[in-house]
Amino acid sequence: MKERSRRRFFTYLVRSRRLGRSLGVDLVPFKTCPYDCIYCELGRTTHKSATPEDYTPPKDILREIRESLEEISPPDHITLAGAGEPALHSRIGEVISGIKEMTDIPVALLTSGSLFWMKDVRASVQDADLIIPSLDAGDDPTFQCINRPHKDISFEKMVRGLSALRESYTGTLWLEVFLVEGVNAEEENILKIRTRAERLSPDRIQLNTLDRTAAESFVRAVPEDKMKRIASLLGPRCEVIGG
Numbered sequence: 317m318k319e320r321s322r323r324r325f326f327t328y329l330v331r332s333r334r335l336g337r338s339l340g341v342d343l344v345p346f347k348t349c350p351y352d353c354i355y356c357e358l359g360r361t362t363h364k365s366a367t368p369e370d371y372t373p374p375k376d377i378l379r380e381i382r383e384s385l386e387e388i389s390p391p392d393h394i395t396l397a398g399a400g401e402p403a404l405h406s407r408i409g410e411v412i413s414g415i416k417e418m419t420d421i422p423v424a425l426l427t428s429g430s431l432f433w434m435k436d437v438r439a440s441v442q443d444a445d446l447i448i449p450s451l452d453a454g455d456d457p458t459f460q461c462i463n464r465p466h467k468d469i470s471f472e473k474m475v476r477g478l479s480a481l482r483e484s485y486t487g488t489l490w491l492e493v494f495l496v497e498g499v500n501a502e503e504e505n506i507l508k509i510r511t512r513a514e515r516l517s518p519d520r521i522q523l524n525t526l527d528r529t530a531a532e533s534f535v536r537a538v539p540e541d542k543m544k545r546i547a548s549l550l551g552p553r554c555e556v557i558g559g
C-alpha cells in the first residue's frame with residue numbers, strides 16, 4: 317500500500333496511475349499494521365497489531381472528508397489507505413457507509429489483506445466499491461520474509477481470509493503483488509503466487525516494485541523487462557503499475 321501527498325489531518329489528495337485523483341483517508345495511527353513489509357516506504361512498523369480497535373471516531377473522520385470534498389473538485393476515488401492498515405479500525409464499516417451516504421464517488425480500500433479471516437472485518441468492508449489487497453507470496457517462508465506478519469497471522473490463514481472475502485464480496489477486487497529482486501521475483505515464486513491468485517479470481521492483478529525508499533536498505537527493484545515477463549506469466553488480467 318502506498319500513495320500520498322498534500323494532507324490535512326486524516327485526509328490527503330493524491331494522484332496515482334491506477335486510481336486517478338484520489339482523496340486518501342488515514343483511519344489508524346502511523347504504522348499501525350499487521351505487517352512490517354521489507355519494502356514499506358514508511359519505514360519499519362512501530363505498532364504491529366492483528367486486533368481491530370476503536371481509533372478515531374467515524375464522525376470526526378467523516379466531517380473532515382466532507383470538508384475536504386467541499387474544497388476540491390470531485391476526485392475519482394475516496395481511498396481508505398494511508399500509513400497503516402485501514403481494516404484495523406474496528407468501525408471502518410461506519411466510515412464506508414457514511415461516505416456512501418455523502419457522495420457517489422467510489423470508495424476504494426487499499427489493504428494488506430491480512431485480516432479477512434475475521435468475519436467482522438469481511439462484513440465491514442462489503443460496501444467498498446473496490447478492494448485492493450496485497451498478495452506478495454505464494455508460500456509461508458516467502459510471506460514471512462517479505463511481509464514479516466504479526467505472529468497470529470500465518471500464510472494459510474491470510475489466504476483463507478482472502479478466499480472468504482472473494483466468496484462474499486460482490487464489488488471489484490484487484491490484487492497487488494509487490495516484487496522485490498532476490499526475494500519473490502523468480503519464476504518459482506511467481507508460479508506459486510499464480511496458483512493462489514487463480515483461486516481468488518481477481519478482476520485484475522497489479523505488479524509493483526520499488527520506486528522510492530524502503531524499510532530495509534537491501535530491498536532492490538525488479539528490472540522493467542523482468543516485470544513484463546512476470547506479468548505475462550500471470551496472465552491477461554495482470555498489468556505492471558510500478559517500477
Ligand code: SF4
Pocket residue numbers: 317318349350351352353355356357358361398399400401427428
Ligand atoms: S501492509 Fe506493508 S507496505 Fe502497507 S503499510 Fe503495512 S507494512 Fe507498509
